[in-house]
Amino acid sequence: RKREAKMNKLNGKQKDLLEQFQGISGTNANLGLEFMKNSEWNLEVALNNFFNNSIPSSPPSSSSKDKVDAKKIRELFASLQEKDEEKIGEEGMNKLVSSLGLDPDDVVVFLLSWQLGAKNMEEITKEEFTQGMTQLRCDSFKKLKERIPGLRALLADSKSFKDFYQWIFDYSKGTQKCLDGDMAVELWKMLLKDKSPHLELWFQYLKEEQKGRGISKDTWNLLLDFFRSTNSDFSNYDADGAWPTMIDSFVDFARPKLKAK
């Protein structure tokens, strides 16, 4: 009854976040509530705290469900790694993806890499894998699969989404400073579908006016803010708002096209 009482005092959003937390961390509702309250209902901070075991009040969870077997993780890594190198390459990734029953184009694949702490899309190092799996409290594909709904839920939280969105740039760009234009478009299609009425026009603009140009980190990051804050006819767009020049010139490109409609 005590727990129910506590639960009843939560609002809809908080209940959502709590669900997500539980999904990822694999903890029960009570513990989850503790962490969430401590982090002032910031999902990412709560998760970080959980994985770093930094909440003093509650004892670490001791249910067997949550115990992680380091040996199993090592074996898992060994099954995925490249022949002579201590990293998971393309083959290994494909194996991982199919073992989880996922589509290789699914955004969850990226989410997973994100949560594992991978730095670039060419490979996952042994360290990244070991640390990441430990933090996720997984030592088998089955457990990893259970985490997936929780990962998907992260997309709904605006702050988590932003962090994920910004991370994906560094992950995908490779050794250059800028992200290849075509790859950027593919990523945007995956991430920003239905998030802005301007998306198609933006792609058209890139094709016509910025052919062959890479996307700078600044432009990538701010595009999300731009889409989130600008209304459909650009009437609240501030030309002196320190937007990157590519976005300024996009607005100039798009405005007459909107009028023509």
Next chain:
Amino acid sequence: MNKKSKITIKPFRHVQMSEEYADKTWQLIHRAIVEIHKQNASGLSFEELYRNGYNMVLHQYGDLLYKGLKSTLQTHLEEESKKVYGAIDENMMTELDKAWASHKVCMLLIRDILTYMDRKYVQDNNQPTVYNLGLIQFRENIARNPRIKDRLLNLSLGMIERERKGEPINRGLLKSINAQMLVDLGVNGRSVYEEDFEKPFLANTSTFYKLESDEFIASNTCSDYMKKAEERIKEEMERVTHYLDPSTEPKLKETVERELISTHMKTLSEMEQSGIISMLQDDKVEDLKRMYHLFGRVAQGHAIMCDHIGKYVRNTGRALIMDEEKQKDHLQLIQSLLEMKDKFDHILLAAFNNDKMFSQTLNQVFEYFINLNPKSPEFISLFIDEKLKKGLKGVSEEEVDITLDKVMMLFRFLQEKDVFEKYYKQHLAKRLLLGRSVSDDVEQNMISKLKAECGFQFTSKLVGMFTDMKLSTDTMEGFKNHVKELGDSALGNIDLNVYVLTTGFWPTPSTVVCNLPAEVTKCCELFKKFYLSKHNGRRLHWQTNMGTAELRAVFANKKHELSVSTYQMVILLLFNERNEFTYKEIHEATNIPVNELKRNLVALTAGKAKILEKTGADAKKVEEEDVFSFNSKFKSKLFKIKVLVVAQKETEPERSETREKVDEERRHQIEASIVRIMKSRKTMEHSNLISECTQQLSSRFMPNPLVIKKRIESLIEREYLERSKQDRKVYNYLA
């Protein structure tokens, strides 16, 4: 013996005045007043009358006295008024004046008699004093008498109108009645004067001048109108001293100025043939001065003038500087600009006394049109180059200095001073290397003018160029000694002189080296060895595009000495082998860049010094198929022949190259400025950064805000700056 009797002293009993007695006393006074009004005061006893008045007031009969006085005055003035309005035409004014004068005299006497009442009764009962009572009575019964009031006004106004039309009038009469009587009748203010005279007078004045000015302006020049307006204004101001109250002066001034000036300012300025534009065109300083003073009297007067002057100078300036024909003779163009500046500076001083608003207008306009033409910086530099070259005939050093000071004024208007610097460097380099300067002193003088204007940084590189020249002289001495030691034949027959230039100071070095003849190369190598032995670790690159040579040439008739550029030397020396070469052969043999090659060939074949002959229809154009041959038949009276190519205007491709270099330098300058600002402020908001950066660079050029923004983005990419996580409009400096 009497009984003791008490002597009682009874208090003095106040004798009451009976009504009868009071009446009688009043009658005495009344009769006296009547006599006074009849100008018959001599028979009266002041002492007696005063005592009577005193007694009445003392015995509480002040009321009776006062009321009696009032009615006596009234009766008298009613009579008087008949006299006044009975007079015909203007005589009424004279009668009025008489009545007023006599009234004043009488009132003084009456007041003296009734002084005690004035002091006691009037104070206690809050009534007008005797004199003021008289004024009020006079006002109600005469001045504002319906039969008099309007007639009086019309008479006054009529007189004034006649005087305005040139007739003499009785000013004293007007003064006495309007400036004095009406003013006095206001008792404690000027309300009577203002309502009964001043207001209608001003309205009348307004109408009069409206009419007159409309007529006059329709058939007279601006200058004549202004003279007339000045006269009229003067006249009206004098009118005030003659017969108006001083308080009218500002109101009259405002009315007249409004009707004569404000209403017509625009029309006057825009008059064809005689308005501002024609005054400016024909240097009509007197007229402009008159207009300045006249229009200065009213609001917006000067603003209208500046507006028209600004437009005119703007259009004239723009036409001058954008004229395609005129641009062909750039020296004349700058000369015309200087003359234009002179003209307007003179007008500014003589007509407008260097008034700030006018000088600002002119400065703004000059700045505007000088910068319309992107070639202005180049032209100004070429003009200065012309003045600093040897051989400037018929001009003293002082005159040149004055001209250069004037050119500096034009320079001040340039927004693209960095472009100017680039050209100045180029032209200076040519002057120094070709030995063309008039003198070092004159050159240094010019540099100090630039330094005074733009600061040390602007001129530091230029100064470096002079240092290089000096050092080269020293180096050459050392080299000559060295050669002597090596023996006479070390250089062959060639007398070599080398200038060593520090890369940062001089215009961008050329990387192309043409093929020098063997004998020349030998000398160059010798020098290089010598120099590098003295200066370890330096690198020398020969600049074959900047050198000169003197050749001894043998023609059919006689020998000549030819002053040529290095390129020309290389070309000519080919003809020592054989007499004819095709263009292609020359190109291959010399490896001189194409447009330089063509230019120098044209100088050798089409100029006054036709040392080579070429085939091909157009003498000024070099085609691939042209064949060149040595012109042994060449003749000239002079022994020494100069064939050098002088500092010219750039060709279009050269100009866009220069422009590109300037743009690149600007990008660096902008970035350096942004980093400087951010380093000291650590964090800054976007639009503040842009304006601060613009301000910092404004002494050299006007940066484009879009370019600044792009540079900011580039700096973010290179992690010099970052956007603040809280506010994307704020930047942080990354150490």
